Amino acid sequence: MWAKAGFVFYKSKEVRRENTTENQPAKCRSLPAAEKLRTKNLSEIILTVEGVDPVALFGENNAKLNLLRKAFPDVTITSRGNNLKITGEKKDTQAAKAKFEMMARYLREHQELPVQTVEDLLGGENPFDVRIPVNGDGASGNTILFGREGKPIKAKTRNQKRMVEVCEVNDIVFALGPAGTGKTYTAVAIAVRALKNKLVKKIVLTRPAVEAGENLGFLPGDLKEKVDPYLRPLYDALDDMLPMEKLNFFMENRVIEIAPLAFMRGRTLDNAYIILDEAQNASPLQLKMFLTRLGPSAKCIITGDLSQIDLPGHQKSGLRQAVEKLEDVDGIAVINLTTEDVVRHRLVKEIIKAYEQIEAEERARKERKKAEQNADKEELIETKPDWQPAKPGQS
Numbered sequence: 001m002w003a004k005a006g007f008v009f010y011k012s013k014e015v016r017r018e019n020t021t022e023n024q025p026a027k028c029r030s031l032p033a034a035e036k037l038r039t040k041n042l043s044e045i046i047l048t049v050e051g052v053d054p055v056a057l058f059g060e061n062n063a064k065l066n067l068l069r070k071a072f073p074d075v076t077i078t079s080r081g082n083n084l085k086i087t088g089e090k091k092d093t094q095a096a097k098a099k100f101e102m103m104a105r106y107l108r109e110h111q112e113l114p115v116q117t118v119e120d121l122l123g124g125e126n127p128f129d130v131r132i133p134v135n136g137d138g139a140s141g142n143t144i145l146f147g148r149e150g151k152p153i154k155a156k157t158r159n160q161k162r163m164v165e166v167c168e169v170n171d172i173v174f175a176l177g178p179a180g181t182g183k184t185y186t187a188v189a190i191a192v193r194a195l196k197n198k199l200v201k202k203i204v205l206t207r208p209a210v211e212a213g214e215n216l217g218f219l220p221g222d223l224k225e226k227v228d229p230y231l232r233p234l235y236d237a238l239d240d241m242l243p244m245e246k247l248n249f250f251m252e253n254r255v256i257e258i259a260p261l262a263f264m265r266g267r268t269l270d271n272a273y274i275i276l277d278e279a280q281n282a283s284p285l286q287l288k289m290f291l292t293r294l295g296p297s298a299k300c301i302i303t304g305d306l307s308q309i310d311l312p313g314h315q316k317s318g319l320r321q322a323v324e325k326l327e328d329v330d331g332i333a334v335i336n337l338t339t340e341d342v343v344r345h346r347l348v349k350e351i352i353k354a355y356e357q358i359e360a361e362e363r364a365r366k367e368r369k370k371a372e373q374n375a376d377k378e379e380l381i382e383t384k385p386d387w388q389p390a391k392p393g394q395s
Contacts, residue, residue, distance in 0.1 A: 043090040045097055049082045049104075057107060064103065064118045071122040072096045116349065144186070145193040147241040153189045157341040160186050167301060170333040172291070174279075174323050175303045177337025178352045180344035183303040184277050188237040190301065191273035195255070200273045200299070202255050205234045207277040208286065209260040231258050234277060261286055270295025279304035281311055284318035291322070307359065 049057060058065040058079060065084075069077050075088035075096050084100070086093045102121050107113040142155045144164060155161035160182055167173050167190050175183045191203045209230045228235075238247055238256065250256040261282060276282070276290055279302045294300055304319045311317060327334045339356075342349040 041090050042088065043093050045086040045093050047084040047086070047097070047100070049084065054079070054082055056113060057104060059113075059115065059118075064113065064115060067115070067118050067122060068096060068100060068103075071099065144189040145196060145241065148239075148243055151240070153241060155186065156182065156343050157337075159335065159337045159341045163187075163335045163337075164190060166333045166335055167299070170331055171294070171298070172300045172326075172332045173302070174319075174327070174332070174334045175301060175337065176306065176319075176323070176334065177341060178305055178307060178339060178356075179342075180348045180352070181337040181339075181341040182343050183305075183337060184233055184275075185237050185240075187275045187277070187301040187303055188234065189241060191275055192238070192241045194273050194299070200297075201271040202257065202273075203250075204269055204272050204274045205231070205256070205258045205277065206261050206264060206275070206290075207231060207234070208279075208281040209262065230260065234258055234275075261290060264293050265289055267293050268295050269293050269298050271297045272299075274298060274300045276300070276302045277304075279319045279322075280306050280309045280317050282318050283311070283315055284321055287318035287322050307355070 059067075062079065065077065065079060069075075072088070072092055072095065075086055075092045077096065078085045078087075086096050086100075088096075099122060103113060103118060106117060106121070142161055143152045144155060145153050147153045155164050159177075163173070163175055163183075163186055175187060177183055188205070191200075191205075194200045195203055207230060235258070242250070247256070251258075261276065272295070274294070276287075279287065281304075282290065290302075291300075302319075302322075306317070306320055309317045323334055326332050339349050339352050342352065
């Protein structure tokens with residue numbers, strides 16, 4: 001039986017081993033009844049992988065294959081060259097084969113098979129619901145633009161693609177999510193595409209000049225040199241999408257402008273694509289000021305991560321308030337990305353989940369403390385005596 005899966009063709013051979021008293025009388029008579037039943041259900045599946053480097057599928061030093069072995073400890077999985085043999089009880093071998101075929105399918109559709117994806121597959125998650133295929137039926141329409149040297153800049157997850165679609169029909173979009181979900185990168189790609197297609201005349205990129213928990217003090221240089229370190233992520237995204245000569249030309253002629261949020265007051269930005277990055281570090285007044293800069297033909301994307309607010313303790317972030325008050329306004333949309341959209345190192349996803357658990361426990365602790373304080377206050381009111389001491393001069 002030949003089945004296409006991944007870049008490869010599988011030649012699957014299943015052998016059902018039935019140990020009977022005729023071929024192994026002495027051994028079978030000595031086995032318990034349950035063991036006899038188990039040996040009758042043993043099966044062997046041989047898969048032949050062709051047309052691809054097995055390292056892409058098995059992993060370096062069989063790292064991905066070892067994850068499969070760990071997930072199915074009752075199954076013996078051996079590989080030699082392009083052949084993979086799965087031996088064990090029939091239900092277990094079929095389950096292991098199904099997972100292996102999913103790994104191959106993911107490799108075909110995405111041209112990569114990260115270790116994190118293998119762990120997700122074996123853990124019961126379905127990355128096909130999150131990631132967008134590079135090849136196949138689901139691949140059409142996920143390229144945002146072609147960057148330097150013709151490199152395709154693509155939406156890698158379903159939520160990133162949804163963000164691209166929502167930006168086409170709304171003038172203001174809030175993109176919220178944890179670190180590593182591609183909020184800023186996707187937003188810059190959308191803006192550069194609009195500029196290339198002559199839908200806008202300029203791009204304005206801005207972010208609050210807020211340090212991440214540090215006080216760096218005086219920074220040397222002119223104004224541009226002082227604020228450039230805060231705006232470096234925006235430069236990095238642009239470097240991927242535009243040739244150096246064209247990027248320098250756009251910057252020199254103010255077709256692409258990068259500036260701190262504090263410099264936006266008093267301006268009217270029209271025929272422009274405006275991106276406010278790290279909006280969780282903007283105060284309510286700053287965010288109101290920014291949102292009222294839009295001209296009649298402007299579009300805007302606001303990105304932020306409400307779990308990483310770097311403002312001093314006495315200042316509140318204006319992002320949460322803005323989302324709550326404006327999400328139902330026609331022409332304004334909110335996109336929420338999750339840990340499933342993380343496209344950085346595979347450990348980033350686990351780190352975010354760990355910190356989310358810490359934050360949830362802290363919120364629960366505060367709620368319990370508040371409930372206890374309210375209970376003590378109610379108890380104090382109930383036990384308060386009804387009589388009051390007589391005032392001086394009263395009998």
